[in-house]
Amino acid sequence: MSLDYPLIWAGLIGFAVLAYLLLDGFDLGIGILFPWLGGEAEQDIAMNSVAPVWDGNETWLVLGGGGLFAVFPLAYAIILPALYAPMMAMLLGLILRGVAFEYRWRTVRGKFLWNFSFTAGSLIATLAQGIMLGALIQGIEVDGRAYGGGWWDWLTPFSLVTGLAMVVGYMLLGSTWLILKTEGALQEFSRRVAWYAGWGTLALIGIFSLWTPLLLPEYMERWFGWPAILYVAPVPVLVLAAGIALFLGLRRKAEAQPFIFANVLFILCYIGIIISFYPHIVPPTVTIWQAAGPDSSLKFLLVGASVLIPIIVVYTAHAYWVFRGKIDPSAGYH
Amino acid sequence: MDWANAIDLARFQFAFTIAFHILFPAVSIGLASYLAVLEGMWLLTGRTVYLDTFKFWLKIFAVVFGMGVVSGVVMSYQFGTNWSVFSDKTGPILGPLMGYEVLSAFFLEAGFLGVMLFGMQKVGKRLHFLATLLVALGTAFSAFWILSVNSWMQTPAGYAVNEVGQFVPDDWWAIVFNPSFPYRLVHMVLAAYLTTAFIVGATGAWHLLRDNKNPLARVMFSMAMWMAVVVAPLQIVAGDMHGLNTLEHQPAKIAAMEGHFETRRGAPLILFGLPDQEAAVVRYAVEIPKMGSLILTHELDGEVKGLEEWPREDWPNVPLVFWSFRIMLAMGFGMVALGLASLLLRIRGRLYDSPWVKRAAVLMGPAGLIAVLCGWIVTEVGRQPYTVYGLLRTADSASPLDAPAVGASLAAFMVVYMLVFGAGTFYLLRMMGKTPSSGDQGPDALLPTRAAAMSMNPELLRARGGSGSGNTGASS
Numbered sequence: 184m185s186l187d188y189p190l191i192w193a194g195l196i197g198f199a200v201l202a203y204l205l206l207d208g209f210d211l212g213i214g215i216l217f218p219w220l221g222g223e224a225e226q227d228i229a230m231n232s233v234a235p236v237w238d239g240n241e242t243w244l245v246l247g248g249g250g251l252f253a254v255f256p257l258a259y260a261i262i263l264p265a266l267y268a269p270m271m272a273m274l275l276g277l278i279l280r281g282v283a284f285e286y287r288w289r290t291v292r293g294k295f296l297w298n299f300s301f302t303a304g305s306l307i308a309t310l311a312q313g314i315m316l317g318a319l320i321q322g323i324e325v326d327g328r329a330y331g332g333g334w335w336d337w338l339t340p341f342s343l344v345t346g347l348a349m350v351v352g353y354m355l356l357g358s359t360w361l362i363l364k365t366e367g368a369l370q371e372f373s374r375r376v377a378w379y380a381g382w383g384t385l386a387l388i389g390i391f392s393l394w395t396p397l398l399l400p401e402y403m404e405r406w407f408g409w410p411a412i413l414y415v416a417p418v419p420v421l422v423l424a425a426g427i428a429l430f431l432g433l434r435r436k437a438e439a440q441p442f443i444f445a446n447v448l449f450i451l452c453y454i455g456i457i458i459s460f461y462p463h464i465v466p467p468t469v470t471i472w473q474a475a476g477p478d479s480s481l482k483f484l485l486v487g488a489s490v491l492i493p494i495i496v497v498y499t500a501h502a503y504w505v506f507r508g509k510i511d512p513s514a515g516y517h
Numbered sequence: 518m519d520w521a522n523a524i525d526l527a528r529f530q531f532a533f534t535i536a537f538h539i540l541f542p543a544v545s546i547g548l549a550s551y552l553a554v555l556e557g558m559w560l561l562t563g564r565t566v567y568l569d570t571f572k573f574w575l576k577i578f579a580v581v582f583g584m585g586v587v588s589g590v591v592m593s594y595q596f597g598t599n600w601s602v603f604s605d606k607t608g609p610i611l612g613p614l615m616g617y618e619v620l621s622a623f624f625l626e627a628g629f630l631g632v633m634l635f636g637m638q639k640v641g642k643r644l645h646f647l648a649t650l651l652v653a654l655g656t657a658f659s660a661f662w663i664l665s666v667n668s669w670m671q672t673p674a675g676y677a678v679n680e681v682g683q684f685v686p687d688d689w690w691a692i693v694f695n696p697s698f699p700y701r702l703v704h705m706v707l708a709a710y711l712t713t714a715f716i717v718g719a720t721g722a723w724h725l726l727r728d729n730k731n732p733l734a735r736v737m738f739s740m741a742m743w744m745a746v747v748v749a750p751l752q753i754v755a756g757d758m759h760g761l762n763t764l765e766h767q768p769a770k771i772a773a774m775e776g777h778f779e780t781r782r783g784a785p786l787i788l789f790g791l792p793d794q795e796a797a798v799v800r801y802a803v804e805i806p807k808m809g810s811l812i813l814t815h816e817l818d819g820e821v822k823g824l825e826e827w828p829r830e831d832w833p834n835v836p837l838v839f840w841s842f843r844i845m846l847a848m849g850f851g852m853v854a855l856g857l858a859s860l861l862l863r864i865r866g867r868l869y870d871s872p873w874v875k876r877a878a879v880l881m882g883p884a885g886l887i888a889v890l891c892g893w894i895v896t897e898v899g900r901q902p903y904t905v906y907g908l909l910r911t912a913d914s915a916s917p918l919d920a921p922a923v924g925a926s927l928a929a930f931m932v933v934y935m936l937v938f939g940a941g942t943f944y945l946l947r948m949m950g951k952t953p954s955s956g957d958q959g960p961d962a963l964l965p966t967r968a969a970a971m972s973m974n975p976e977l978l979r980a981r982g983g984s985g986s987g988n989t990g991a992s993s
Contacts, residue, residue, distance in 0.1 A: 235631030239630075244590065245619050246623075248594050250616055251597075252593075252616075253613045253615060254612065256607075256608020256683070257605055259604050260597060260605035263596075263916075264597070264598060264916040270598055274591045275933050278590075278933060278934075285944075289580070300937075329605075334922055476685070477685045479686045480612065483686065483689055484613035484617065487616075491621060491624075498624075501628075502631050502632060506631065506636075
């Protein structure tokens with residue numbers, strides 16, 4: 184029996200990217216919200232709520248990049264030069280915020296500097312991720328086996344909107360995470376932020392959904408063609424339902440429900456984007472199968488991945504389990 | 518557009534970002550193993566001095582590891598942004614190896630680092646020790662895969678070329694265990710251990726110079742000096758074997774390291790001199806006759822190939838390789854000398870008595886870091902002008918780049934790295950300079966990084982009844 188290795192790998196890398204968005208999403212969101220938290224004590228709690236897991240979260244990004252290089256080298260070679268500037272901005276942003284987790288505790292006088300670098304880095308990285316998503320969706324010009332466009336092609340009104348959507352969306356993930364992990368004034372504050380960020384996210388999802396089909400005829404056909412519309416209609420309906428569940432959860436002061444449905448919103452948007460993309464990996468020209476490396480490479484890595492990814496999921500879940508529950512401000516991390 | 522310029526900038530950007538990056542894993546590979554040994558000794562002997570030393574270095578490890586993570590994310594994307602042709606062509610071979618690195622090493626390290634740093638009270642001693650071991654194992658896996666990748670680029674094997682010009686796998690075993698890999702792996706892992714040992718030794722010596730009775734400083738100094746005695750000579754043997762392997766597969770690199778421009782029998786060993794690449798001579802050379810042939814061929818009159826065997830456009834930058842090699846060797850022999858000095862003192866039962874050996878140990882603290890960087894330059898500059906040795910030239914590997922874009926991102930990297938890693942180095946030195954003490958927290962109050970900060974926060978101090986050590990008196 185011959186398996187469709189490129190398709191399996193597209194699924195696995197899709198999973199890695201989704202895992203990254205959901206996991207690093209809330210800790211980047213906390214970075215963006217950081218300056219508005221009430222003083223140093225609340226900032227310490229917010230940072231402690233993600234400190235034990237942040238680098239595991241970021242590893243999914245490395246898997247996304249490394250996986251693309253490994254199994255879709257052509258896509259990797261086209262997409263990265265196309266997204267040169269925002270990619271560099273994201274990397275620098277991730278550096279600035281990543282070191283803050285340690286440096287912040289190493290100084291008293293300089294703490295404000297690392298508070299600033301935590302927020303600025305998180306915001307830059309998030310904005311860059313959103314812009315890259317938009318740039319990818321609007322299509323990348325290909326010339327032979329290389330990127331064929333200019334240095335500023337990624338910068339359009341559409342990509343700026345997706346950049347903004349990512350910022351607001353991560354704020355929603357971050358604030359609902361804090362609702363789950365904290366108590367008292369910080370939790371109250373997070374609930375208010377989640378309320379506004381929730382509305383902002385839904386509005387931006389609406390703009391994004393109406394704008395995307397106008398970008399490429401393929402997308403229009405995929406979403407509004409007959410009978411395609413019948414198959415894709417559940418996605419926007421479910422988005423609305425998830426939005427309602429989110430706000431109901433916020434209103435009745437539920438602890439986990441807002442975080443769960445903020446994640447569901449992200450997953451649904453992600454499914455929507457996959458519907459637009461398929462079967463392309465670099466829209467509108469390069470398909471999954473054209474970009475894939477030889478089956479022998481895909482098979483070699485799949486053997487390891489099929490054993491290791493489940494193990495990774497188990498011990499990552501274990502790490503979250505060890506650090507479950509509310510952050511205890513008086514005890515810190517023991 | 519100015520293509521040559523863009524490629525030079527891209528090369529400089531890669532050299533700059535990886536030169537920073539390589540230092541952090543070098544330290545964290547060694548430090549992770551050292552921490553595992555310390556925690557193991559504590560569990561075995563029950564002596565709290567090991568736990569206290571563990572805690573001292575755990576905080577430092579956390580900072581080094583964080584810097585390694587963020588500078589490493591850059592590497593995984595830089596192949597694509599600046600070297601997209603290389604990525605397209607080598608992805609089917611190198612990509613899966615790096616994929617294995619992410620899956621088997623990075624997740625393991627990141628997944629258990631949180632438990633290692635914050636989890637002692639939550640998971641208990643045994644599981645905590647397991648987490649420490651798994652983090653150390655993760656760093657070793659990481660070294661295994663990334664050195665396999667690097668070695669394949671130096672000595673490609675087990676591949677075929679497909680119709681669109683990609684390297685495709687033919688024999689995975691031959692790819693992973695390519696000819697230079699075992700030598701490079703051993704040489705690099707020993708280098709990582711020595712780098713850490715000399716940093717630990719310098720820190721111990723520094724504190725012993727102030728207080729010769731400090732028990733933690735004694736543990737650090739003594740263990741580090743054992744490493745210098747045992748591992749530094751081993752490293753010289755490993756380096757020699759690695760060199761002979763390079764002679765077999767990349768003779769032009771060896772010629773540049775030795776400063777041999779002409780092919781001859783009975784070649785001298787050039788100790789020092791100024792290589793002149795244009796004129797193809799080493800000026801003011803200080804030589805030992807016939808030693809070059811003896812070392813490389815094990816015969817006094819063996820033939821040693823000079824760079825004249827290869828066309829000039831295939832030569833690496835000779836002065837850079839020549840000098841980096843000599844600095845690396847100087848560091849290596851310095852390490853052996855310090856190890857011997859400490860051994861003599863130890864045999865006489867006076868290990869902690871000589872201030873001069875301690876001062877030398879402080880001075881030698883960065884020796885491993887310098888040697889790693891110089892060794893890296895020798896092997897990477899020495900294999901130029903190729904990215905895949907003999908098969909793909911560096912000039913043909915780059916993305917369709919524009920000099921302004923590469924230049925701008927290079928400037929941004931330089932500014933951010935100087936700020937971020939400059940500050941990090943400052944914090945690390947300050948942490949190492951803090952007198953290591955058994956502390957007042959009780960043996961199992963493993964409150965590594967966060968708790969120390971918590972106790973500095975006056976509001977929280979008050980909330981905890983004025984005690985900065987909430988777990989005082991807890992038993993081990």
